[in-house]
Amino acid sequence: MTTVDWSDVPSRLARLAADPRAGEVFGAGSHGFVLEPPLAVAELAELEAQLRVELPAEYRSFLLAVGRGGAGPAYGLFPLRRVDERWRWEGDGADLTDLDTLDQPFGHIEAFNPADGLPPQPEEDDFDSPEALEAAEDAYQELYDSVVYDDAHSVGLLYLCHLGCALREALVVSGPARGQMWADDSADGGGFRPLHDADGTPLGFARWYRRWLERTVPPR
DSSP states (O other): OOOOOOTTHHHHHHHHHHSTTGGGSTTHHHHTTOBOOOOOHHHHHHHHHHHTSOOOHHHHHHHHHTOSSBSOSTTOBOOEEEETTEEEEOSTTGGGSOTTSTTSOOOOSSOBOGGGGSOOOOOGGGOSSHHHHHHHHHHHHHHHHHHHTOGGGGTTEEEEEEEETTEEEEEEOSSTTTTBEEEEOGGGTOOEEEOBOTTSOBOBHHHHHHHHHHHOOOOO
């Protein structure tokens, strides 16, 4: 199993939080560079029993050694909470994670856009009245939403972060890309894509989190 040394993270976050300009960092107003407490081993076991799948090793180790959510990229890591005897992630877009299908494979290894197979949008010149055009546009939007926002596209994805404007990033929990971080750009028509480091290496959770930590510098 991959071993990740997270021991420096709390002190680095503390230094960021103490900087008088820290509040000017994008998203810092939401998390304040503070992490919620780590999970106990028994809590993680209960969570994974609920999900019927073991979480990817890097994220799993983060939950045990560092925290269950809070300080992180953009508006922060969605916190993991136990509510009514069930574990769940909370935050703007956390509900996109289907907890009942995290054990089922996310079947992609390359970027894809569900909108690519849709017919062209209605054009004004093809209709002889504003009413007919409006009806066609409404029908197209209904079709678009049913195809692009179909829950089947995100089976096996654990949404962890909201970037703003309904753009989010997620961890692949099940499937051939397990352990990789992906972007869900559906809100601006971009579909889904794997995240990569500067050298083209797919980003796992540890590098994704550390890259944010390394790049986070309060403005001068």
